[in-house]
Amino acid sequence: QVQLQETGPGLVKPSETLSLTCTVSGDSIINDYWSWIRQPPGQGLEWIGDIYNIGSTNYNPSLKSRVTISVDTSNNQFSLKLRSVTAADTAVYYCARRGEGEHDAFDIWGQGTMVTVSS
């Protein structure tokens, strides 16, 4: 059974960097496409980006200048860094797996972690 778990600080100051990690169990991080998606309170879903083939990435153009997604194969984890955050980055952040490859549906999701940007 594949499971994903997000970890990281729940509070980040404006202008700083948001850092989250997703730990994968039941599947190898070397396989598949792994993604970050966020949801501001009371709002809809926004795709942040994917990582695949260990180091290849796709990013949402609207966030691309501030985002880095990387993978740690030794711990079967992948991570998100979002730089220069503002209050608009306050959201529940989810990590997810694509079911069958590029552009496919997200079939497994983590439970999500709330990140608040505030001083």
Place this chain on the structure above:
Amino acid sequence: SYELTQPLSVSVALGQTARITCGGNKIGSKNVHWYQQKPGQAPVVVIYRDNKRPSGISERFSGSNSGNTATLTISRAQAGDEADYYCQVWDTSTEVFGTGTKVTVL
């Protein structure tokens, strides 16, 4: 940028059929995925690639996609189907999610 438009809310009587639309330019040429999200929970995919149902998802959920509209159909609606529903497609260089529809079962 590509936009997906969904009705804000849909109401359905218990046991009846709910249809949730997702409008987008030539969406019929794209693969559409649908998610169900209950309060405080992560989304769950209920339909992928227009009309395919993941294992464990009730056969009461079905999907179609043609022209400028994709549709998620919930047959024989149950109280447990109350949730927000989102459509999703890939366009050019980004994933796009619909605006979301709140389904209420009366």
